[in-house]
Amino acid sequence: MTETSSQRASEALGDWRRSHHCSQLRIADVDQEVCLMGWVQFRRDHGGLIFIDLRDLNGRTQVVFNPEINAEAHARAHVLRSEYVLAVQGVVRARPEGMRNAALPTGDVEVEVRAWKLLNSAKTPPFPIEERVEVTESTRLEYRYLDLRRPQCTRNMIVRHKATQSFRDFLNREGFLELETPILTKSTPEGARDFLVPSRLNPGAFYALPQSPQLFKQLFMVAGMDRYYQVVRCFRDEDLRADRQPEFTQIDLELSFADQDQVMELAEEMIRHVFKETLDVALPNPFPRLTHAQAMRDYGVDKPDIRFDLLLHDVTDIVAGSQFKLFAAAKLVKALVLPQGAGLSRNDIDQLTEFVKIYGAQGLAWIKIKADEWQSPIAKFLSPEERAGLTAALGLREGDIVFFQAAAPEIVNAALGNLRLELAERFGLVDQTRFQPVWITDFPLLEHDPDAQRWVARHHPFTSPQDGHDEIMVKRPGEALAKAYDLCLNGYEVGGGSVRIHSAALQEQMFAALGISEQEARGQFGFLLKALEFGAPPHAGIAFGLDRLVMLMTGSASIRDVIAFPKTQKASCLMTQAPSPVSTVQLRELGMKLREAVK
């Protein structure tokens, strides 16, 4: 279909000025002369009368082309199609009785068109620009600028803006300086895989994009900036998930002369402020707190969703002498009761068994508590004492089903902790309208890396041990606790921080505990160690994941929904086709050459 010149026409704006947005006009504006500009949302061409819903960022307004008002303006309007860009001048009229649209805020009025300009025509969009999504995500991402016109995306962007600004409002009020840190910085061995940027002026040398501004914000504290924050892009070259993108935004902050409780109190006041300002939601005050050990014990995960119970129970001691060898031999045996779940079918249980295998479980033991018996493949192994012990410990009642995991603690917790979430999901145990934050504190300082055969920092190597734990760190590394804290919201980790080491001596001790030689430490972090020797104040901080917070605020299933131009699971951009090959000339300038295998 060849387009006619009139379809391609685009008139100049001239001296026309928009008087209102498409969401503003009300019955009180009747008889006003107005000028609206926007996109054609719906066209209802009756031949005689033409109705157009004109849409902009904020909403839509019905405009009417009537030949009795302006025959020429009406006659030209037959060419209008979806997503054409218009400017209309006209008069606000009350709609006739019975013709009002209660579904629209502007539904009591319409604009009677006196004159209009076609500011631009548009090709037929690949998918309709509407609320309801009936398009695959890859098509939406290829035409992301069209996807973003949809009200749902628009709303997400607006919520993101509001949340960001309310963070800034709060932190400005609290005396924080918003400061920037380098994007081209130094690669460090700890943590996630770095994105590297080759240096043309220094062939063979590379910058890294920051995984976080961690060291720079500590140096701001040494520099006497007192309180710092930044809305900052961070980069990690790891595999993607629904809640993980290779570049993401943190609300990063750091305070001098502050301890853990001060940071946590300020941070939760800030989060309450943001939810109140952005969504008018009142979060609890104070936020509940769990230690890492409590979270692992009761929920099996370090980012628990505490909107529902279904707690895990340690029954190792009860079944320690069981005839059931698996239970007797296991290092840890835990149980999870689904109240009134005895109606689950064999098929249901098979599916749940497959589910826990994802987390390394060998199988899933279960018992249905029936009126006259315990129905279960393992019931025959359980003694009367064990049954009594389990009944008391788990509060078992007729109609319940109880699931067991007996294995290494990591597997038991991962399998049952995630089974807990799966059951809640399947049986609708979660109040989806609720926002439930919870702090997790007292994290282990170090954890053993079986591959590298050494201890690694669980948070990062600049995290302070708890008071007195600097010695434990050396003698029994696995038992030392950190002054570290995470904020979880509805089962997502949305923030994390720590008190930092501000003593050069302690920092050197830490590197020693991590098996990093003094020489290595000097090479990688020498600038930090040097800075700590020049009067570093005690300092502590935290960073929040803006994308995850906004995802939860908007009820989105993925952070892609709240990032304007996100990447796919293979970290590519379907709109720009990034990443893409570069010319050999570009590579040569950088002193680089591709290996044959990757050409």
Place this chain on the structure above:
RNA sequence: GGGGCCGUAGUUAAGCUGGUUAUAACGCCGGCCUGUCACGUCGGAGGGCGCGGGUUCAAGUCCCGUCGGCCCCGCCA
């Protein structure tokens, strides 16, 4: 590195055990229509099934490979 699901008109989907010209809805194009609001109505045009091999008389349908999208494990201090 691994497990699972999915690629069929512009879009979203149907297409069972392989069998005439590959269906539908929405969208698109044209006609009619002065009170519609996801307008209505009449008519019409669009694809050869992600790509490449193979099996077969015959392949969206089966097999192999490959590309791409989503979810997850590992990974993500």
